[in-house]
Every structure is written in structure tokens, then in C-alpha cells.
Amino acid sequence: MDANIHLGLRRFPEDNRYVDDGAYTRRSSSPSDSANQQTRWNAVLKRRIARLDFTCFLCAILYHTKNASLFSLPLPLMVLVWGTMRETRPGLIFWGIIIVYTAIVVIVSWLLKLQLFSLDDINLWFPADAIDLKLDIPSMIFDMTLLLLLIFLRCLVKYLENGIHFEDNSVEEDNDENMRSDVPASSPENSLADHSTMSPEDDGESNDVDVTEKNYVIMTLIKKCFCRVQKFIYGFINKPTHPGVDVYKYLFLCDIINFVLIIFAFRAFGSDVIGETQITEQIVENKVPTRFLVLLILQFTLIIVDRALYLCRCIAGKVILYYCLIFGVHIGMFFLLPSTTERKFNTQWTLQIWYLVKCFWFLLSAYQIRKGYPTYVFGKAICSRHGLFNFVLVKGFMLVPFLFELRTVLDWLCSDTSLLVFEWLKMEHIFYTAFHVKCLRDTNEQFSSLRGPPKKPPLELFIACGILLLVIGAIWFPMILFSFSMYGNDLPSEANVTMEINSYPPIYTMSAQSDNIMSMAARIYSKMHTTYMKNEKVTAFLKSYSNADIAIIKLGTVSDSSWEVTEQQKWDLIDKLQSNASVNINLKWSLSWEELGEEKVMSASGKHVHVLEAEVDGKPNPERVELLNLLKGEQHSALIFNMFPKFIRFSNHGKAPVVRHFMDKIQSDDDRAYRNVSLHLHYKGGNSSSWWDVRELCNDDNFDNYIKKFNTYDIHCHKLTLFVFNDNPLPEVLRFFSKTGVLGLYIGAIYLLSSIIRMICGCTTEKIMFYDMLNVNRILEVCSDIHKARETVGCYYERALYEKFLSMFRLPEPDELVTTV
Numbered sequence: 001m002d003a004n005i006h007l008g009l010r011r012f013p014e015d016n017r018y019v020d021d022g023a024y025t026r027r028s029s030s031p032s033d034s035a036n037q038q039t040r041w042n043a044v045l046k047r048r049i050a051r052l053d054f055t056c057f058l059c060a061i062l063y064h065t066k067n068a069s070l071f072s073l074p075l076p077l078m079v080l081v082w083g084t085m086r087e088t089r090p091g092l093i094f095w096g097i098i099i100v101y102t103a104i105v106v107i108v109s110w111l112l113k114l115q116l117f118s119l120d121d122i123n124l125w126f127p128a129d130a131i132d133l134k135l136d137i138p139s140m141i142f143d144m145t146l147l148l149l150l151i152f153l154r155c156l157v158k159y160l161e162n163g164i165h166f167e168d169n170s171v172e173e174d175n176d177e178n179m180r181s182d183v184p185a186s187s188p189e190n191s192l193a194d195h196s197t198m199s200p201e202d203d204g205e206s207n208d209v210d211v212t213e214k215n216y217v218i219m220t221l222i223k224k225c226f227c228r229v230q231k232f233i234y235g236f237i238n239k240p241t242h243p244g245v246d247v248y249k250y251l252f253l254c255d256i257i258n259f260v261l262i263i264f265a266f267r268a269f270g271s272d273v274i275g276e277t278q279i280t281e282q283i284v285e286n287k288v289p290t291r292f293l294v295l296l297i298l299q300f301t302l303i304i305v306d307r308a309l310y311l312c313r314c315i316a317g318k319v320i321l322y323y324c325l326i327f328g329v330h331i332g333m334f335f336l337l338p339s340t341t342e343r344k345f346n347t348q349w350t351l352q353i354w355y356l357v358k359c360f361w362f363l364l365s366a367y368q369i370r371k372g373y374p375t376y377v378f379g380k381a382i383c384s385r386h387g388l389f390n391f392v393l394v395k396g397f398m399l400v401p402f403l404f405e406l407r408t409v410l411d412w413l414c415s416d417t418s419l420l421v422f423e424w425l426k427m428e429h430i431f432y433t434a435f436h437v438k439c440l441r442d443t444n445e446q447f448s449s450l451r452g453p454p455k456k457p458p459l460e461l462f463i464a465c466g467i468l469l470l471v472i473g474a475i476w477f478p479m480i481l482f483s484f485s486m487y488g489n490d491l492p493s494e495a496n497v498t499m500e501i502n503s504y505p506p507i508y509t510m511s512a513q514s515d516n517i518m519s520m521a522a523r524i525y526s527k528m529h530t531t532y533m534k535n536e537k538v539t540a541f542l543k544s545y546s547n548a549d550i551a552i553i554k555l556g557t558v559s560d561s562s563w564e565v566t567e568q569q570k571w572d573l574i575d576k577l578q579s580n581a582s583v584n585i586n587l588k589w590s591l592s593w594e595e596l597g598e599e600k601v602m603s604a605s606g607k608h609v610h611v612l613e614a615e616v617d618g619k620p621n622p623e624r625v626e627l628l629n630l631l632k633g634e635q636h637s638a639l640i641f642n643m644f645p646k647f648i649r650f651s652n653h654g655k656a657p658v659v660r661h662f663m664d665k666i667q668s669d670d671d672r673a674y675r676n677v678s679l680h681l682h683y684k685g686g687n688s689s690s691w692w693d694v695r696e697l698c699n700d701d702n703f704d705n706y707i708k709k710f711n712t713y714d715i716h717c718h719k720l721t722l723f724v725f726n727d728n729p730l731p732e733v734l735r736f737f738s739k740t741g742v743l744g745l746y747i748g749a750i751y752l753l754s755s756i757i758r759m760i761c762g763c764t765t766e767k768i769m770f771y772d773m774l775n776v777n778r779i780l781e782v783c784s785d786i787h788k789a790r791e792t793v794g795c796y797y798e799r800a801l802y803e804k805f806l807s808m809f810r811l812p813e814p815d816e817l818v819t820t821v
Contacts, residue, residue, distance in 0.1 A: 052153050053089060054363075059146050060098070061359045065352050066142065068345035071105045073334060076359065080326050084366035085232075095154040102150055106143045244372035247364050248310045249381035254361040255303045258354055262295050265350040269295060269337070304410065311414035313373035322365050329358055376791050378784070379411055383435055391439035394432065404428075418795035419802060427783065427802065434779045441776065474753040478746040491519055491551040491726055492650060494592040499643075499694065501585055502576075504569055507679070507692040508559045510720070520550040520723075527710040537661045545725050551650075555720040562691045563681075570631065577628040580614040587643060591650050591724065604656040608674065610643050630681055638679045642670035644696060646707070649725045659725065663702040676700065696720055779808060 057079045064072040078098055083090045262269060266279040269291065279292060302325075309317045333355055338344055345351055378384075382393045398404055405425070412424045419427070495517065499508040520528075525547035532538035565573075576583055590605040612624045622639075629635035647659040658673040665671050680693035698708075698717040714721050782805050789797040 052149075052156075053083075056146075056149055056153055057083060057363065059149060060102075061356070063142065063146050065355055066139075066346060067109075068334060069109075070334075071108060073330065074101060075105075077326070077330065080359070080362050080366070081323070084363055085369065087370060092154065092158060095150060099147070099150045099154055102147050106147055109143065110140075244374045245368065246374045246377075247368050248307075250364050251306060251361055251368070252303070252381075254357050254364070255299065255306070257357050258361075259296070259299050259303070261350060261354050261357075262292075262299060266292050266295075268341075268343075268348040268350040307407075307410060308414050310373065311377060311379065311411060313377065315369060315372060318365065318369055322362070322369065325358075326362060329355070376788060378787060383431075386435070386438045386442045388439065388443045391436065391443070394435060394439075398432065415790065416795065417790055418799045423802065427786070427805070430805075431780070431783045434776050434783070437776045438780060471757065474757070475750065478749045491517055491593075492553070492591040492724060493517070493594050495553045495555070495722070495724075496590045497555060497720075498588045499585065501573060502583060504573060505564045506559075506561070507563055508694045509561050510555045510559065512553050512555055516554045518552050520547045520552055522547050524710055524712065525550065527712075531706055531709045532662070535661065541659070541661055541725075549726045551724040551726055553722040553724060554714070555722065557693055557695050557718070557720060559692050559694070562689055565690075574628060574631050577612075577624055577631070583612040583624065585610045585612065585640065585643065587645075589645070589648070589656065589722075591648075591656050593650070593726075604650050604654050606645070606648065606656040606658065608643075608645065608658070610640065627679070630679065636680065639676065639697070640679060641676050642668065642674040643677045644675045644694070644720060645673060645722065646675050647673070647723045647725070649727065651727050656724075663706060666701060671702065675702075694720065779805075782808070 060075040060079050064076045075098065078094075078101075083094055083098075086094075263279070266289070279289070282289065305321060309321065333351065334345055337351070345355075382390055382397060384390075408425055408428050409421060412419070412421050417424070493514055495512040497508070497510050498506050500506040529539070529542060532542070587608045587610070588605065589607075590603055592601050592603045594601055612627070613621050614624065615621060623641065626635060626638035627640075630638040645658045647662045648656050649659050650656055660669075660672040663672050676697040678695050678697060680695070681690060682693060683690050696717045697703075708715060711721060782801065786798055786801045786805060789801055
């Protein structure tokens, strides 16, 4: 070799080559070189096969998810119960069994798809009906792909069985040989060899020997299977201590995904969802389905139990939970759920996603069981790094109600500690405070700038303008929201008016539907503006409404219903009118509005009470006298002043008040809002049936000076006409805030936004000592040391470190104390 070096040849030790001017000559191969090449080739195949078996597991799970049949159900069960739980990788026995079973399933499925026998009138629980019967190309390709993939993997395992021991076959063979050697020479196994040489006289004895031999073989097989299962389980429970792995954050993520699926896609899990309603709508209606509650509690309990097992590092509990969930999930998903919902599993994509996520949870749990829990459990996966993303995650975690307290108390319960629960909570709060400061400082370092030079004007302009726009928008946003409201201007869809005397049956009821409700024409709106041109209040009021916002409602004068009053009630009312008792005429009106695209109805109502005094200026009240004569039949009509409204405003607060600016005062203030009416009582068939007629009087100054000039719809007052000014209805989201009015919303919004801005931009003096800690890294290290001391050296050192840890926030120089710690 030295001679080759002096000749200028270069040696490559990885493959024993010598290169000279671009050409190389290979040294003579030796048996060790061939062994190294074989080892290298086996390592490459081993790496590929290590991923191929996991691919086969996923394909088997996907195959069952697609078919959801009783024949394909054993495939995921064999994968999850046996294949993923092997300490070493599955060997030839496992792959041989799963290949044979898959081939049987594929053959039977194809026979059914080819309709070689009838499948009519078969219920859901018959196995044939549980198989996918669609004769489509993708299904056939998927079946053959799974079978070929399993056969290919088994061939590779067979080819490399001498180099890669997926399972310790030699040990099993030695155990079998030892078992055979333990059998005595006079045992039934040895007697089998001599059975053919027995004489016919010994037939009676041979029958007893056959029974003994069968019993011995059966008991031997049962004992062997039991020993294998016992060894299989004890291998996880009594596993030697080693570092292990930590996959809890992925398990928790799977549980959260399934939890969210149950909440937002519960329709696929239960049949107690009414029609097409969502579960959120039922909860809004104060209805909580029992199955929904049970599923949520079970999923929540699973999260709690899994967390407790993780903190206690209990492999035995994890194994029990793993197998219980495997059989529980498959029984519930493929037996109980189809029987209650009457829908197959593979027809609900939500159930398929939930099942796949749960299978990933099973695979991760099996990996956790095989490798064991880590020696040191920190329990804060989102705090493993310091950055803006982790800062946002921790902030979101802290904002969820009771989540921080629940996790902290559970950690305290499952840990061997000398701290009280409140001391533990205090330490956790200190840790998260230090973690926030650390994340913000690391983020500032990433976007740090040099000290000394002034900030560049574009940067100052960008930051300052953003803050100013935010503050100015917060100040004026409530006003802008109510001033420039972009809401729909739908007119009322229905109007109802009722008039009654005291508490007697109504004398007049009338309703107007959409055919009697119309928007004001632009021509009429222009005439109204012209009529009230000199009235500043009316002009300012009209500027807030367009002609499309003003509705004209026409009501009939004759009541829709007859006056359902008995003879006794009628004479009782006459007696009250003759006496000095108080008599009131009550007028009620209500307006309804339907929201666009929704089935909800918004309504507003108003009321007017007209009191009929017994005397006016020392004389009998003429209104009361005319009404009395009308009831006695001595008069055809009765005049009632200031009874019927003319202008109404439809507000967003559930009220419909009258507008008092459109008419002048003649005798009283009610002249500005209400019109005079005349009441007529009609009879039919003697006095057996009666009804009322209400008509507006159009002979006063307000009608001649104002209403007549723009009310071209009904000049002669053949109808009762209402002018409704429709306030644009707020969206349902803002309707709750509008109950306090513009001023209340403005004050509340300003106070809330100012508090948020001060919390973000400002720093109170009592928090400076925490937000400006000299070295936050040391605080986090001491907090980590407290957890490590609890896990390793004992609770006494945990208590000592905790007391020094609290002293760091009481002394003015915490860095010196940390150095001492």
C-alpha cells in the first residue's frame, strides 16, 4: 500500500479505491467486503421496509373506512391489536394471516359484486349487506392494491429473514424444542408413534389413550397461547426503564379535532337532531340532545384520563385504555351507531374523518406504549420554543375559561410534590409571565434596530398613522355606524289596529297585509316637502327619510269582526256611561317586519288611551252622551275627538310612537297627533248581530291645510290612512347593542376600546418589575429546575428551590440570587 501512495495514487477508504488521473483500479474483493456490501444493502431495504409496513397499516384502515363491512372489520383490528403493538416489527406469521384474510375478503366481495347470488331483502346486520356491492373500477383497484402491497411486503420480509429479524423465530423454535424435550417418553405424543403396532385386543385401552391425547394437545395449545398473550402484555408493563418518547401533543391534537367534529358535525352521530336544524340552533333554543352531551363528556373524560396517564407515566393504564377504546370505538361506530341512525358508516364523511383521526390516535398511542413514556415530563408542549407563534398560542390558552386552572390542578394531582395547590398555581403564573417576556424579547431581537440613530421618517409615519387611525376610528366608529347605516329599507309587512271600550270586547279590529301597504311615491313625497316647507321641524324630520322609507297603510272602516258582546254586557256599559264611572277608549296598533332571507319577525307597537270624562267644564261630556245614545239606538253615530293616529314612526326598539309635528294644535295638544273619528253601530237580524264602523272626519283645519294637499290617495276619507316612517332595521348582530341607544353604545364602545388600547400600548407601574426583568432566561431555568428536582432528587430540594424562586421577585437584585441558586 505504501508503494501505491508513493506512486501518487489516492485512496478512498469508504470503498477501497485508488484513483490515478481519473481512472481507478478496485482492490481485490474479500469476504469482509462482500459482507459490508450486503449489510449496506440490507440497511437500505430495512429503511424502506420500516416505512412500508406503516403504509400497509394505513391502507388496511382506509380499506375498512371505505367499505365499513363486517368482513373488512378484522383488518384494522389485527393491525391495531397485534401489528402496531409488537415490540419488534411484525413478522411472517402476522403478514401471512393478514394476507390470507385479505384475499378471502377480496374474493368474497368480488363474488357478491358479480351477483352470483341474490342479496335482496337482507337487513343491515347480515354480513353480505355490509359489504360494498358497487362494481366500480376504483373499488377493484383499491382491493387489488392492498392485496399486492401486503404480498410484496411479505416477500421482502421472507427474503431478508436471515438478515433482519422482525420477530425472534429462533427463540420460538427453541421454546418449542424445549417443550418437546420436556415431554416424557411415556407421554401420549410418544405413544402415537407406536399406536399402529398395538394389537386388536387393546382397542378399549386405545380409545382412552386417544381421548387423553386430544385433551393434552388442546390444553397444550391453550397454555401456549395464554403464555404468549401473557408474555405479550407483560412485555409492556414490566418494560425496563429507558428515556422513551413524548408524543402527547399529537395525541392531544387528535382528541381536540374529534371534539370539534362532535360539536359542529353532530348530525352524523345522532338521530335526535330535529330535521335540518343544526346543533347550535337547538342549543340556542335551550335544547341539549342527550347523545350530544354523552359524546362530549366521554371525549372530555378521555382527554383528562390520557393526560393523567401521561403525567403518571403509567404504561399499564395506557395499555388498558388503548384496548378498551379499540373495541369500544369499533363496536360503537360499526354496530351501535348504524342501528340507531339507520345510516351506514361509509355514507357519512364526518364519521369517516372522525374514525381516521381516532386511528391516528391509536397508532400514536401504540408507538408511545412500545417506546415508553419519557423520564422527565415537562407538560407544557406549547412552551417548548420562544417566539411570536408560541406567544399567541399561550395567550389563546390563557383566554379559554378554566382551561389553565384545569390543567394546573390536574398536573398537581398527578405529581409527587410538596407544594400546596395554591403554591403550584402561583408558580405557574410566574412561569407564564416570564415566558411572555421571553417571547416578546426574542421577537424584538429579530426585528431589532441600532441604538442611537433616529427612526426613519417612513417608519415613524407608518407606525404613527396606524395608531392614529385606530384611535380615531375607535372614537367615531359608533357614530358612523348609526349615521351611515347600510341596512335594508323593507316596509312593514303587516299592520293591526284594535279599538275597545274599557275591557269589553273590541268594537273595531282591522289588519292590513302587503297589498294594502305601499311605499310613498316620489310625487307625493315632493308634495309633502312643499306643504311643510315653512315648518323647520317637519323639514328636518323628513330629511332623515326617503320616499321609500315612508309606508302608506290603508285600513277599512268596517270592523273585520262583529261585536261579540252579550246583552248583559251591553246594558252594563250603558249604565257606566250614565254614571260618573271612568270610561276609556283604548286604541292599540302593531306593525310587523320580516327580515330578509330569514324567518324571524320584528314587531313594534303603540297605544293611545282616550278618557271620556263624565263632565267637561261643568257640563256633561258630549262625546259620552253621543256614545250613550248610539248604544241605546237613539242616534246613528257618535263623534270621538283625538282618537286615531295619522303619522307613526316604526323604530328599532320595539315601539311605534306617533309623530306630533305634522299637525297644529286646535283645542288640545292631542290635535297634533290624533284625528277625530265618528263611530257607527250597525245591527243585523234584529239585535242578534252587530258591528262597528269607524270613519275619519275630514272637515277640520289640519286636514284642509296639510293632509289634503299631499294625501291624494284618499281625499274623501273612505279609508283610515296611516303614514308610517320606517326606521331602517338594524342587523341582528347590532340589535342587542342598539337597545341602549346611540349614546349608551357610544359610551360603552369608547370605554372598552380605550381600555384595550391602554392595555396593549401602556404598561402600568406595578408591572414594570416583571416586564423589565434583567435576565428572564434564568427565571425560566430555575422553574425548569424545580420540575427536575421533583422528578429526580426529591421533594425537599423542590421546596428549597421554590422558596428561592419566590425570593427572586422580592429582592431588588434578582440576578445575584439566581447565581446563588
